[in-house]
Amino acid sequence: DSGVTQTPKHLITATGQRVTLRCSPRSGDLSVYWYQQSLDQGLQFLIQYYNGEERAKGNILERFSAQQFPDLHSELNLSSLELGDSALYFCASSVAEGNYGYTFGSGTRLTVV
Amino acid sequence: GNSVTQMEGPVTLSEEAFLTINCTYTATGYPSLFWYVQYPGEGLQLLLKATKADDKGSNKGFEATYRKETTSFHLEKGSVQVSDSAVYFCALILWQDKLIFGTGTLLAVQP
Numbered sequence: 236d237s238g239v240t241q242t243p244k245h246l247i248t249a250t251g252q253r254v255t256l257r258c259s260p261r262s263g264d265l266s267v268y269w270y271q272q273s274l275d276q277g278l279q280f281l282i283q284y285y286n287g288e289e290r291a292k293g294n295i296l297e298r299f300s301a302q303q304f305p306d307l308h309s310e311l312n313l314s315s316l317e318l319g320d321s322a323l324y325f326c327a328s329s330v331a332e333g334n335y336g337y338t339f340g341s342g343t344r345l346t347v348v
Numbered sequence: 349g350n351s352v353t354q355m356e357g358p359v360t361l362s363e364e365a366f367l368t369i370n371c372t373y374t375a376t377g378y379p380s381l382f383w384y385v386q387y388p389g390e391g392l393q394l395l396l397k398a399t400k401a402d403d404k405g406s407n408k409g410f411e412a413t414y415r416k417e418t419t420s421f422h423l424e425k426g427s428v429q430v431s432d433s434a435v436y437f438c439a440l441i442l443w444q445d446k447l448i449f450g451t452g453t454l455l456a457v458q459p
Binding site for chain 1: 380382384390391392393397441445448449
C-alpha cells in the first residue's frame with residue numbers, strides 16, 4: 236500500500252457520460268498530480284494541485300477538470316466521454332513542490348463503451 | 349524542452365541474465381532522476397533515484413548512476429528473476445516542475 240488511495244479501481248461507462256475519479260494523497264503530502272496512461276500516448280501529465288491551488292496544467296482536455304479540497308483529497312472530473320478517453324488514470328502525491336519523487340496510487344481503469 | 353528517452357522494448361531475458369535498460373535525458377538545468385517500475389495490473393512504484401551528478405541509486409539489486417557528461421541514467425541488474433518482469437520507466441524532474449516520464453520498457457524474464 237503506497238498510501239495514495241484512488242477510487243474506484245475500475246469504471247465502465249458509456250460515451251457522452253460524466254465520471255468523477257477520487258484521490259486521497261499520502262498523509263502529509265500537499266501536492267497532488269494526475270496522469271493519464273494509455274497504450275498510444277504513454278504517461279501524460281494532466282494537472283497538479285498544491286495545497287488546494289492549481290499549480291500546473293499539462294495535456295488536459297477542456298472536457299476534463301479537477302480540484303483539490305481543503306482536506307487535500309482531489310477529484311478529476313471527466314465529461315462528454317469519448318472512446319479515446321479509455322485509459323488508466325493515476326494520481327500521485329508528494330510532500331511539496333520541488334525535485335522530490337512522487338508516490339503513485341494504483342490507478343483507476345476507465346473503459347468508455 | 350525537457351524529455352526522457354528510453355530504449356524500446358520488449359527486452360526478453362533468461363533468468364539470471366544481466367540487465368541493462370538505457371535512459372538518456374534532455375534538461376534545461378540539473379534534474380533529479382528516477383526509475384519507476386509498474387508490475388502487471390498495478391500502479392507505479394519508485395525503484396530508485398539520484399539527485400545529483402555521479403550519485404548512484406540502488407534498490408532490490410538494481411542500480412543506476414547519474415552521468416551528467418553523457419546525460420544518462422541507465423538501469424542495471426546483475427541477475428534478473430522472473431519476478432522482475434514489469435514495465436520500467438525512467439523519469440526526471442526539475443525544481444518545481446512536473447515529473448516527466450520516458451515511454452517505458454517492458455522487461456520479460458523467462459525461467
